[in-house]
Amino acid sequence: MSKEDICDMELDALKEVANIGAGNAATALSNMVNKKIDIEVPDVKYIKIESVPDLIGGIEEIAIGTYFGIEGDLKGNNLILFRESTAYRLVDMLMGSTGTNKLDEMGESAVKEVGNILTGAYLNAIADFLELKLIPTIPYLNHDMAGAMLNQILAEQSQYSDLVLVTGTNLKVESEKFKSHFIIIFDPGSMKKTIKIIRKKMGI
Amino acid sequence: MDAEKTQNKRILVGMGEFAVSHNPHTLSCIGLGSCIGVALYDRISHMGGLAHIMLPDSEEPVSKISNPLKHADLGIEAMLKELLKKDNGINTTGITAKIAGGAHMFPTMDKSSSMDIGKRNAECVKKKLKSLDIKLLAEDTGGTHGRTMNFDLTTGIVSIYIHQQETIEL
Numbered sequence: 001m002s003k004e005d006i007c008d009m010e011l012d013a014l015k016e017v018a019n020i021g022a023g024n025a026a027t028a029l030s031n032m033v034n035k036k037i038d039i040e041v042p043d044v045k046y047i048k049i050e051s052v053p054d055l056i057g058g059i060e061e062i063a064i065g066t067y068f069g070i071e072g073d074l075k076g077n078n079l080i081l082f083r084e085s086t087a088y089r090l091v092d093m094l095m096g097s098t099g100t101n102k103l104d105e106m107g108e109s110a111v112k113e114v115g116n117i118l119t120g121a122y123l124n125a126i127a128d129f130l131e132l133k134l135i136p137t138i139p140y141l142n143h144d145m146a147g148a149m150l151n152q153i154l155a156e157q158s159q160y161s162d163l164v165l166v167t168g169t170n171l172k173v174e175s176e177k178f179k180s181h182f183i184i185i186f187d188p189g190s191m192k193k194t195i196k197i198i199r200k201k202m203g204i
Numbered sequence: 205m206d207a208e209k210t211q212n213k214r215i216l217v218g219m220g221e222f223a224v225s226h227n228p229h230t231l232s233c234i235g236l237g238s239c240i241g242v243a244l245y246d247r248i249s250h251m252g253g254l255a256h257i258m259l260p261d262s263e264e265p266v267s268k269i270s271n272p273l274k275h276a277d278l279g280i281e282a283m284l285k286e287l288l289k290k291d292n293g294i295n296t297t298g299i300t301a302k303i304a305g306g307a308h309m310f311p312t313m314d315k316s317s318s319m320d321i322g323k324r325n326a327e328c329v330k331k332k333l334k335s336l337d338i339k340l341l342a343e344d345t346g347g348t349h350g351r352t353m354n355f356d357l358t359t360g361i362v363s364i365y366i367h368q369q370e371t372i373e374l
Contacts, residue, residue: 050219050271059235060352062367067310140310144367147235148350152309154219155238155258156321162270 006046006165006195013198017129018042018167021122022182026171028121029114033093038172042182046165049158052150055166056081056181059147064103066115067140067149070123073132074193076186077153078119081146086180087111089173103143112139118182130197146181153185161188214354217241220274222255222283224290227358234352236305238322240329240345241353242280243302244287244338245360251291252357253283257305259321260328276328284336301338302362302374303329304353306345322346342374 019041026039045055053059064087070076082090088100091110100107119136127134142149157164167184186194212228219239223231227250233241236256245252255273262275272278288294306326326345333340344351344364352365362374 050221050274053219053235142309142348144309145235145237145350145352148237148307149309151219151235151237151239151350152307152321155325158220158258158274159321 006191009202010195010198011044011046013202014165014167014194015042015044017126017194017198018044018169018184020129021125022169024125025118025121025182028117029171032114032117033090033173035093035173039182040170040172042167042169044165044167046163048162049154049164052154052164052166053147056146056150056168056183059145059150061146062144063146063149064111064143065141065146065149066112066119067142067153068115068119069137070134070184070186071137072127072135074130074134074186074190076184076190077157078122078136078185079149079153079181079183080115080118081149081181081183082111083180084143086171090114093173108141112141115139115141122182122184130194132197150183153183157185157187165191217254217256219256220258220271220279222253222273222279222286224251224253224283224286225357226251229357231355231357232353233305236351236353237307237309238305238320238325240276240303240305240322240325241351241355242283242329242333243353243355243362244280244283244299245302245355245357246287246291246294246298247300247360248298249291249294250357250360251287251294252355252360253287254353254355255279255283257325257329260324261332276325277332280329280332280336284338296337299338300341300360301333302342302355303333303340304344304351304362304364304374307347307349307351309348309350344372344374 030037068078123134231254258274261277306322308320364372
């Protein structure tokens with residue numbers, strides 16, 4: 001796909017879809033930890049794969065990442081990168097513990113569960129809107145350099161396309177800003193499909 | 205030019221890029237996952253290059269590829285050409301290689317690939333170096349962890365930073 005394959009209006013529509021998904025994800029997580037969770041309006045960009053690490057920033061920082069493959073009517077990747085302190089705080093909220101400063105097996109499953117909730121809610125919302133079926137795979141977790149986790153997804157995607165649609169947003173828990181990135185990347189075929197549906201819905 | 209020569213600079217090499225420089229500078233690839241950093245060095249002239257390879261060999265004609273540098277074969281070729289051009293005194297026989305990266309950060313991500321992309325990257329890089337008669341001195345590839353690679357052009361030493369592990373020197 002090239003830059004011309006998507007116009008500003010369609011990007012706006014995609015942003016709207018992402019926003020519905022993000023709102024749903026925040027509500028789901030909020031219910032789970034019983035705290036107010038806000039999520040920023042997602043930023044949707046269609047950019048060169050090589051410039052994604054700069055967009056995300058902090059690629060050398062150690063992060064905790066959950067990865068889900070997206071299957072069903074659309075194919076893609078979902079990577080959520082939590083700053084370490086954010087992940088530990090989420091574990092505390094979920095397990096009712098305090099002062100978590102490393103991840104044991106229980107902690108890892110708690111973070112995966114957070115990922116599950118966010119990804120599931122997000123995908124459900126966009127699936128409803130697009131009238132498609134989307135299924136996340138089981139979660140995988142890694143605790144490493146943010147850039148290294150992002151690297152593999154981008155490299156795999158660059159086999160099929162030079163540009164990539166990146167949806168990113170930040171979580172806010174009880175007005176305390178927790179740095180995290182929620183990144184969704186659809187493969188080129190799925191992108192085309194999504195845009196086609198959006199065009200139809202928008203009557204263009 | 206003189207100031208540039210004496211001041212130690214860290215030059216960052218992003219995905220699908222390469223850089224060629226000389227001592228006392230350091231070339232770095234930050235956060236390599238499945239990608240591979242390929243360091244080429246001429247220890248006589250202290251010149252070297254570092255390429256950040258994203259993908260195995262190119263299968264399509266070059267004209268169809270927007271960034272040939274992201275592929276193992278074309279990226280290494282382009283870097284070698286630039287290195288030889290900048291350093292008139294050397295030929296390929298004086299150049300040696302060290303590589304790092306090619307990890308598998310998350311399992312079973314791309315089901316359409318017969319093998320994980322990191323592993324395929326490492327294989328293609330090694331095959332290309334062999335076909336160019338460049339001796340591979342050392343490597344640190346595979347695993348499920350990321351790497352940051354710093355290539356010191358004064359010594360030719362490649363240091364690899366890995367989270368929660370001791371720094372490796374190649």
